Amino acid sequence: MPAATLTAAMAQAAYEIDEALKMLLPPEEGPEAPLFAAMRYACIGGGKRLRGFLVLEGARQFGVARSAALRVAAAIEMVHAYSLVHDDLPAMDDDDLRRGKPTVHKAFDEATAILAGDALQSHAFTVLAEEDTHSDPGVRAELVRCLSKAAGPRGMCGGQMLDMLAEAANAPLDEVAIGRLQTLKTGKLIEFSAEAGAVLGKAPAALRHALLAYGRDLGAAFQIADDILDATATAEEAGKATGKDAVAGKATLVGLLGLDRARLQAERLVLQSKGHLDGFGERADLLRMLSDFVIERRS
Amino acid sequence: MPAATLTAAMAQAAYEIDEALKMLLPPEEGPEAPLFAAMRYACIGGGKRLRGFLVLEGARQFGVARSAALRVAAAIEMVHAYSLVHDDLPAMDDDDLRRGKPTVHKAFDEATAILAGDALQSHAFTVLAEEDTHSDPGVRAELVRCLSKAAGPRGMCGGQMLDMLAEAANAPLDEVAIGRLQTLKTGKLIEFSAEAGAVLGKAPAALRHALLAYGRDLGAAFQIADDILDATATAEEAGKATGKDAVAGKATLVGLLGLDRARLQAERLVLQSKGHLDGFGERADLLRMLSDFVIERRS
Structure with a gap:
C-alpha cells in the first residue's frame, strides 16, 4: 500500500473526529457560553489525531460501528486536549502558542483555561458512559476504568x-x-487508544493485549521520534519551535543516548510494534504503516 | 430522635469516609509521591462530608452494602475536593486558607495543585468504574454518567x-x-449525592427521583444557610472568615432578598425537602434531621 493511503486515511479520520467533537461538545449558547467556547477552542480543528486514529483503526479490526468508535476517539481527544490546556498554563510550561494558535489561557484567560480543562475531563467520561457509546454497560464501564487510569495519578498526571x-x-x-516519565506522561493514553477498539469489539483477551502492546511500542517510538524532531528539524518543518528540549535541559533519550542510538532504538520499537500485529490480517495494514510513519515524519 | 443522634451519625460517617479515602488514594510512595501527597492533603481529614453522608444515608434506604456506598461517597468527596483545590488557585478565588489549613497551592505549589486536582477527578471515576463498587456494570456506568454530568460543563464547572x-x-x-448559578455550582453534586444510593440500590424510579428532589431542595437550603452564615456569624463561630460575600459584592439571595426573606425561603425549602421523603419510613429519619440541621447550624 502506498504511503499516501495512510495520509489519506489519517486526514479522513481527523475530519470525522472533528465532526464528532463538534457534535459532542456543548454548543456556544446560554450564560455559560464562554466556558463552552473555550472547550471547543481547545478541542476542535487541530492536531494529527494520532490517538483518535488508533481508536478508529483498532475498532475496525473487530467490525465495531464507526459511530461508537468515533465517540470513544472524541472522548480520548478531549482528555488529550485538556492535558495540553493545563500543561500550557503559566504555572506549568507557560506556553503562549499551541499548533500555531494562542493557547487557551491566552485566547481566553487563566481561570477559564483551568475550568475548560476540568470540564473537558468530566465531559469525556460522560460521553463514554452514555448508552450511545455501547449497548453493553460492561463495555462502557471498562472504557471509563481504562481511560481514567491512563489519565490519572498513575498515568498522565503522574508523568507530568x-x-x-x-x-x-x-x-x-x-x-x-x-x-517511566514518558510511559506515564504520554504512553498510557496512546496505549489505551490502541486498546480501546478491542474493548468496544469485545475482542478475545489475546487480541486486546496485542493491540495494547502495539500501542505501547508505538507510543515509545513516537516519543523518541518527537525528541529527534525537536533536535534536528527546522521550526518551519516542525510547525513549532524546535531545539527547545536542549535549551530547557529536558531529559530525553536523544540527549542521553545521542541521535544515532536513539534512532536505532526507535527503529527497533517500530519493528517490535508491528510484530504484535502478526495475529491480524490485511485489515491492520494501516496500523503497520502508522508504525513506519511515526519515525519517518518530519512534522 | 435527639439532635445528638444526627451529630453522632455524621461524625461516624466522616470517620468512615476518611478511612475509605486513605485506602483508595495512592499511598505516598515512589517517584510521583509529591502528587499523591497533594491529593491526600486535599482530601483526607476535613469538612463535614455532607455529600458523603448523603450517599451513605441514601444507600441505607435500600440495604446497599456499606463498603460499596463508601466507595461512591469517597469518589464524590474526591470530586468535591478537586473543585475546592482549583477554586482556591490564584487565577480563581486566590485563597490561602481552607478549613484553617494552607490551601494546596500554598502547602505545595501551584503546578502541583493543578495536577492534584486533575488527578483527583480521574481517580474518582476509576473508583466508580472498578468492579468493587458494584457487581452490575450497568450500575457502575450509571454512577459515572451522573457524577461526570454533575461535575462537568452543565454542572459544577458551568456554575463556577x-x-x-x-x-x-x-x-x-x-x-x-x-x-441557576447555585444550582450548577453546588446543587448538582449535592443532588447526585442524595440520588447515588438509589442508583447503587437499583431503586424504583419513583424513589430514586424522590431522593434526587430531596437533594435538590436540601442543597438550595444549604446554600442560603451558608450565605446567611456568612452575613451573620462571627468568624469564630463559622471557623472561617465571614462577611466575605458582602465585601466581594457577591451575588447571594441574602443580598437580594434580605436576611428575613432569605431565612423564610430556606425554611420553605427544608419543609419541601422533607416532603420528598414521605414514601420512606423511619429509616429516613436522619435525612429528615439533616434538613433541619442545615438551617440551624452555626458553622
Whole structure:
C-alpha cells in the first residue's frame, strides 16, 4: 500500500473526529457560553489525531460501528486536549502558542483555561458512559476504568508530575527514569487508544493485549521520534519551535543516548510494534504503516 | 430522635469516609509521591462530608452494602475536593486558607495543585468504574454518567464559570440568575449525592427521583444557610472568615432578598425537602434531621 493511503486515511479520520467533537461538545449558547467556547477552542480543528486514529483503526479490526468508535476517539481527544490546556498554563510550561494558535489561557484567560480543562475531563467520561457509546454497560464501564487510569495519578498526571520534578531538580535522569516519565506522561493514553477498539469489539483477551502492546511500542517510538524532531528539524518543518528540549535541559533519550542510538532504538520499537500485529490480517495494514510513519515524519 | 443522634451519625460517617479515602488514594510512595501527597492533603481529614453522608444515608434506604456506598461517597468527596483545590488557585478565588489549613497551592505549589486536582477527578471515576463498587456494570456506568454530568460543563464547572462572569461583570444578578448559578455550582453534586444510593440500590424510579428532589431542595437550603452564615456569624463561630460575600459584592439571595426573606425561603425549602421523603419510613429519619440541621447550624 502506498504511503499516501495512510495520509489519506489519517486526514479522513481527523475530519470525522472533528465532526464528532463538534457534535459532542456543548454548543456556544446560554450564560455559560464562554466556558463552552473555550472547550471547543481547545478541542476542535487541530492536531494529527494520532490517538483518535488508533481508536478508529483498532475498532475496525473487530467490525465495531464507526459511530461508537468515533465517540470513544472524541472522548480520548478531549482528555488529550485538556492535558495540553493545563500543561500550557503559566504555572506549568507557560506556553503562549499551541499548533500555531494562542493557547487557551491566552485566547481566553487563566481561570477559564483551568475550568475548560476540568470540564473537558468530566465531559469525556460522560460521553463514554452514555448508552450511545455501547449497548453493553460492561463495555462502557471498562472504557471509563481504562481511560481514567491512563489519565490519572498513575498515568498522565503522574508523568507530568515527574516531568516537573525533573525540571526542578535540574539533575539528569537515567534511561529508566526517562522511560517511566514518558510511559506515564504520554504512553498510557496512546496505549489505551490502541486498546480501546478491542474493548468496544469485545475482542478475545489475546487480541486486546496485542493491540495494547502495539500501542505501547508505538507510543515509545513516537516519543523518541518527537525528541529527534525537536533536535534536528527546522521550526518551519516542525510547525513549532524546535531545539527547545536542549535549551530547557529536558531529559530525553536523544540527549542521553545521542541521535544515532536513539534512532536505532526507535527503529527497533517500530519493528517490535508491528510484530504484535502478526495475529491480524490485511485489515491492520494501516496500523503497520502508522508504525513506519511515526519515525519517518518530519512534522 | 435527639439532635445528638444526627451529630453522632455524621461524625461516624466522616470517620468512615476518611478511612475509605486513605485506602483508595495512592499511598505516598515512589517517584510521583509529591502528587499523591497533594491529593491526600486535599482530601483526607476535613469538612463535614455532607455529600458523603448523603450517599451513605441514601444507600441505607435500600440495604446497599456499606463498603460499596463508601466507595461512591469517597469518589464524590474526591470530586468535591478537586473543585475546592482549583477554586482556591490564584487565577480563581486566590485563597490561602481552607478549613484553617494552607490551601494546596500554598502547602505545595501551584503546578502541583493543578495536577492534584486533575488527578483527583480521574481517580474518582476509576473508583466508580472498578468492579468493587458494584457487581452490575450497568450500575457502575450509571454512577459515572451522573457524577461526570454533575461535575462537568452543565454542572459544577458551568456554575463556577457563571460565578466568575458575575464577579467580572460587577452587575447584580437577579434571583433567577443566582438560582441557576447555585444550582450548577453546588446543587448538582449535592443532588447526585442524595440520588447515588438509589442508583447503587437499583431503586424504583419513583424513589430514586424522590431522593434526587430531596437533594435538590436540601442543597438550595444549604446554600442560603451558608450565605446567611456568612452575613451573620462571627468568624469564630463559622471557623472561617465571614462577611466575605458582602465585601466581594457577591451575588447571594441574602443580598437580594434580605436576611428575613432569605431565612423564610430556606425554611420553605427544608419543609419541601422533607416532603420528598414521605414514601420512606423511619429509616429516613436522619435525612429528615439533616434538613433541619442545615438551617440551624452555626458553622
